Amino acid sequence: MQTYQEILEWLYSQVSNYQNVGSSAYKPGFKNILQLCHILNNPQKKFKSVHIAGTNGKGSTSNMTASILKSAGYKVGLFTSPHLKNFTERIRVNGEECPPDFVHDFLVKIKSHFTEEFNPSFFELTTAMAFEYFARQKVDIAVIEVGLGGRLDSTNSISPEVCAITSVSMDHTDLLGDTLEKIAMEKAGIIKSGVPVVIGEEKPNIKTLLIDVAKSRNAEYVDATRIQVTYPSDLIGVYQEQNKKTTLGIIRVLQDKGFNISENNITDGFLHVQKNMNFRGRWDILQKEKPMIVCDTAHNEDGFRQLSQQFKKLQYDKLRIVIGFVKGKDLDKILPLLPEDAVYYFVKPNIPRGLHPNQYEDKIKLFFKDYQTFDTAEEGFKTAKKEALKDDVIFVGGSNFVVAEFF
Numbered sequence: 001m002q003t004y005q006e007i008l009e010w011l012y013s014q015v016s017n018y019q020n021v022g023s024s025a026y027k028p029g030f031k032n033i034l035q036l037c038h039i040l041n042n043p044q045k046k047f048k049s050v051h052i053a054g055t056n057g058k059g060s061t062s063n064m065t066a067s068i069l070k071s072a073g074y075k076v077g078l079f080t081s082p083h084l085k086n087f088t089e090r091i092r093v094n095g096e097e098c099p100p101d102f103v104h105d106f107l108v109k110i111k112s113h114f115t116e117e118f119n120p121s122f123f124e125l126t127t128a129m130a131f132e133y134f135a136r137q138k139v140d141i142a143v144i145e146v147g148l149g150g151r152l153d154s155t156n157s158i159s160p161e162v163c164a165i166t167s168v169s170m171d172h173t174d175l176l177g178d179t180l181e182k183i184a185m186e187k188a189g190i191i192k193s194g195v196p197v198v199i200g201e202e203k204p205n206i207k208t209l210l211i212d213v214a215k216s217r218n219a220e221y222v223d224a225t226r227i228q229v230t231y232p233s234d235l236i237g238v239y240q241e242q243n244k245k246t247t248l249g250i251i252r253v254l255q256d257k258g259f260n261i262s263e264n265n266i267t268d269g270f271l272h273v274q275k276n277m278n279f280r281g282r283w284d285i286l287q288k289e290k291p292m293i294v295c296d297t298a299h300n301e302d303g304f305r306q307l308s309q310q311f312k313k314l315q316y317d318k319l320r321i322v323i324g325f326v327k328g329k330d331l332d333k334i335l336p337l338l339p340e341d342a343v344y345y346f347v348k349p350n351i352p353r354g355l356h357p358n359q360y361e362d363k364i365k366l367f368f369k370d371y372q373t374f375d376t377a378e379e380g381f382k383t384a385k386k387e388a389l390k391d392d393v394i395f396v397g398g399s400n401f402v403v404a405e406f407f
């Protein structure tokens with residue numbers, strides 16, 4: 001019998017995993033996920049759900065929504081990706097990760113069904129695992145975050161109470177399309193006839209496109225950009241204001257559908273997202289002072305544009321940025337968004353897709369004078385800490401996989 005670690009290694013090494021190999025792991029379509037669900041007696045039909053897509057903000061919005069539902073007394077499942085430290089972070093009930101024993105037993109069972117023709121991807125397996133766990137746990141409702149895109153994502157096999165699209169920006173262009181309009185249409189693939197959709201996208205032309213899709217599919221829509229939000233939250237990034245609006249739109253739809261969620265529940269849920277859901281990595285302050293150390297998982301053009309606004313709100317003598325990227329990121333668009341006068345420590349994320357900074361040093365030189373390159377995030381961070389004075393700020397980011405090394 002394989003141990004938990006052995007079966008997990010099988011999951012990573014034998015099954016295509018986007019986290020490690022990138023776009024070659026992407027298996028669009030529903031054949032595999034529907035067969036997995038059939039093997040499991042269709043667990044996705046045994047609980048109510050919320051479905052959330054978007055380029056940025058879908059993780060935060062999913063956690064905020066789940067936090068409010070938990071504060072309202074519901075038993076709530078939460079499926080998100082990727083994880084920072086432990087695989088089990090992806091599948092949670094009321095903030096508690098699913099146990100390794102469940103993961104082990106599920107994979108051993110499913111592995112026995114594999115054939116040459118039936119070889120599901122890492123994400124398809126993980127999605128089915130989440131469905132099965134939520135069904136067994138008898139959750140009242142599950143918040144399901146889209147993995148990639150929406151239209152052909154394996155999570156799009158659910159029939160939700162409400163769906164939401166947080167934002168649309170340029171990311172995964174090799175898979176989803178090379179324009180915002182094409183990417184928006186992939187996200188809009190989760191919009192279903194008769195299912196309300198909350199639209200959090202603020203760019204007028206893309207918002208209009210999403211609204212037009214909703215109308216064409218006979219789906220009521222909520223324009224979340226018009227919602228006024230005054231609730232404070234423990235997720236303090238400036239970009240969370242847009243996510244709060246989308247979350248509130250989702251909650252209002254659920255209230256209309258009979259979910260008993262009070263204003264106090266909403267206030268409490270927003271205020272305790274990190275505590276309720278064990279959610280980390282979004283403008284996450286690791287050390288408050290001497291020096292302040294903060295991390296964020298923003299990893300694409302729009303994410304860095306929002307981060308640049310956040311940096312402007314900080315007070316410091318010197319901003320020190322420990323940063324690394326994975327293959328496939330448009331560095332020509334990302335690097336110009338970073339502060340010119342910061343001190344940089346470019347690092348390689350510790351995964352096969354991690355880019356060594358020596359591979360793009362020619363681009364670094366175009367934008368920054370004060371920088372060093374490192375083989376690992378640990379080396380870069382140690383150097384930044386050694387060089388930092390008490391009134392400096394150290395920022396860690398560029399990729400989920402850089403941030404993950406600090407938890």
